[in-house]
Amino acid sequence: MSMPRKFDNPENYFESVVDFLSSYSWVYRRANTECLVSIDSMPQDFKNYFLAVSNEMLNEFPFFHENFDAFPASLLIFRKELARLTPEETFENIFLEATGRQPISKLRIPKKKQHEIKHFATHINANCLEAQIVVDLGSGLGYLSQALYELNKNYLILGLEADKTRVETARNRCRQCLPPAATKSISYEQKFVDANSGVYIDKHSLELAKNNGCLEVKNMSIIGLHACADLSINAMRLFLKMDRVKSIHIIPCCYHKLALQFDCGGTDNTDQNNFVNFPLSIALRKAVNACKRELYLNRPFLRLACQQTRARWRRTSCEEHAEHGCRMYMRALADSVRYSNELVKPRKRSLPDHENHSSFWELVKRFQLFSKNTGTPMEWQPIHRERFQEISEKYTDRQGPRLAEGLQCMQTAMQKLCENVILFDRLCYLQEAAAEHKVHVRVRYEQLLDEKVSPRCHVLVAEKLS
Numbered sequence: 208m209s210m211p212r213k214f215d216n217p218e219n220y221f222e223s224v225v226d227f228l229s230s231y232s233w234v235y236r237r238a239n240t241e242c243l244v245s246i247d248s249m250p251q252d253f254k255n256y257f258l259a260v261s262n263e264m265l266n267e268f269p270f271f272h273e274n275f276d277a278f279p280a281s282l283l284i285f286r287k288e289l290a291r292l293t294p295e296e297t298f299e300n301i302f303l304e305a306t307g308r309q310p311i312s313k314l315r316i317p318k319k320k321q322h323e324i325k326h327f328a329t330h331i332n333a334n335c336l337e338a339q340i341v342v343d344l345g346s347g348l349g350y351l352s353q354a355l356y357e358l359n360k361n362y363l364i365l366g367l368e369a370d371k372t373r374v375e376t377a378r379n380r381c382r383q384c385l386p387p388a389a390t391k392s393i394s395y396e397q398k399f400v401d402a403n404s405g406v407y408i409d410k411h412s413l414e415l416a417k418n419n420g421c422l423e424v425k426n427m428s429i430i431g432l433h434a435c436a437d438l439s440i441n442a443m444r445l446f447l448k449m450d451r452v453k454s455i456h457i458i459p460c461c462y463h464k465l466a467l468q469f470d471c472g473g474t475d476n477t478d479q480n481n482f483v484n485f486p487l488s489i490a491l492r493k494a495v496n497a498c499k500r501e502l503y504l505n506r507p508f509l510r511l512a513c514q515q516t517r518a519r520w521r522r523t524s525c526e527e528h529a530e531h532g533c534r535m536y537m538r539a540l541a542d543s544v545r546y547s548n549e550l551v552k553p554r555k556r557s558l559p560d561h562e563n564h565s566s567f568w569e570l571v572k573r574f575q576l577f578s579k580n581t582g583t584p585m586e587w588q589p590i591h592r593e594r595f596q597e598i599s600e601k602y603t604d605r606q607g608p609r610l611a612e613g614l615q616c617m618q619t620a621m622q623k624l625c626e627n628v629i630l631f632d633r634l635c636y637l638q639e640a641a642a643e644h645k646v647h648v649r650v651r652y653e654q655l656l657d658e659k660v661s662p663r664c665h666v667l668v669a670e671k672l673s
């Protein structure tokens with residue numbers, strides 16, 4: 208995740224990206240439960256295209272670096288601009304196997320997690336050998352720290368985790384799965400980490416070092432596997448502030464959970480949100496402030512950035528597209544007939560989604576209505592049916608789901624760019640903050656995981672240079 212080679216500085220890059228995002232905000236501005244509003248805003252030539260497109264072409268659409276032919280003019284412009292702004296990654300198809308052993312497996316670990324810890328532990332072991340202490344932020348159930356210990360028994364690992372139950376599980380796993388000596392080398396503490404946790408981390412690291420006969424700690428690394436939301440940003444701040452920390456290796460995730468600036472009057476509505484930690488860099492902030500048109504870097508934008516990547520899209524069958532389109536369309540229909548003091552949630556499905564989807568009774572069968580205030584289930588009323596009929600007159604049975612899937616296709620095409628904006632913004636911020644603190648750093652992203660298995664697959668690596 209970086210800047211495409213054609214751009215020579217982040218400000219110019221972000222300026223072009225912001226311009227593009229404001230032109231196509233109808234694709235991502237609304238949550239998909241409100242996709243009828245997005246479909247209404249879809250230009251007619253895009254609608255015509257998605258109503259007629261073959262499954263093969265639909266599957267190829269998000270791969271804009273590969274094929275420019277056979278698209279109507281406006282879609283061609285969209286794809287060419289995406290190709291110009293989205294860094295071309297070569298990793299998608301040539302995924303390299305990690306050389307490390309399989310991680311500990313005395314207690315069952317899901318396949319996705321096995322893939323992540325195997326590759327990340329191998330990366331840490333190749334890059335952090337000089338670290339006397341490794342601080343694992345958001346250590347969860349302890350999978351990563353335990354796999355790291357398995358690779359190299361010399362590591363001293365401090366795992367910090369906000370959730371008490373997870374800390375206890377991690378301690379138990381350590382006792383059950385690793386040799387007794389590991390309980391001395393790995394310490395799990397319950398701690399909600401923020402940018403001011405440096406003193407706490409220093410204190411607990413020094414204690415851990417002392418317990419293992421090491422009286423001086425000069426070299427530490429901060430690591431984190433899927434350090435969600437603001438945690439990965441605070442980890443970067445800790446890296447800059449703490450002299451002993453020489454490197455950081457962090458894989459971020461859950462951008463959509465970033466904290467809002469409630470203190471500054473921000474709200475969690477879907478149109479405009481002010482986040483504490485996005486945008487972060489001066490470069491992106493400048494571009495956003497200079498944008499003359501409406502721009503929506505809101506919660507749905509962040510959610511799009513952390514959707515599945517396009518890697519899996521290519522193999523989607525006709526039936527899968529039809530089923531997904533129906534589900535998305537019906538969900539949005541249910542959402543648009545409810546009143547603002549009501550909620551809808553899917554019931555257990557009884558039929559495949561693409562069968563007989565368009566009657567009001569089908570909607571009633573699939574979705575339960577609730578009161579927003581009390582959470583109690585409510586009955587659907589004749590007024591809901593009237594609203595349903597009004598709304599569903601706009602699109603036929605076939606058109607609604609196809610357009611919903613067309614919208615999903617546009618989102619899949621834009622996902623990488625949206626994620627790049629977030630990740631590259633962080634990289635720029637780290638460089639800007641390092642320059643301000645007069646710390647000499649080298650920063651990069653590496654794609655470490657197979658995105659078909661684990662879509663949040665980039666590790667931010669930063670090292671202090673002496």
Ligand SMILES: C[S@@+](CC[C@H](N)C(=O)[O-])C[C@H]1O[C@@H](n2cnc3c(N)ncnc32)[C@H](O)[C@@H]1O
Nearest residue numbers: 345346347368369370398399400432433435438
């Ligand atoms: C997506 S999970 C990843 C867990 C673990 N690293 C793994 O890969 O198995 C993120 C973890 O970070 C923890 N977490 C989130 N924010 C945190 C914070 N500010 N301080 C400490 N832990 C936090 C969550 O409780 C959760 O266990």
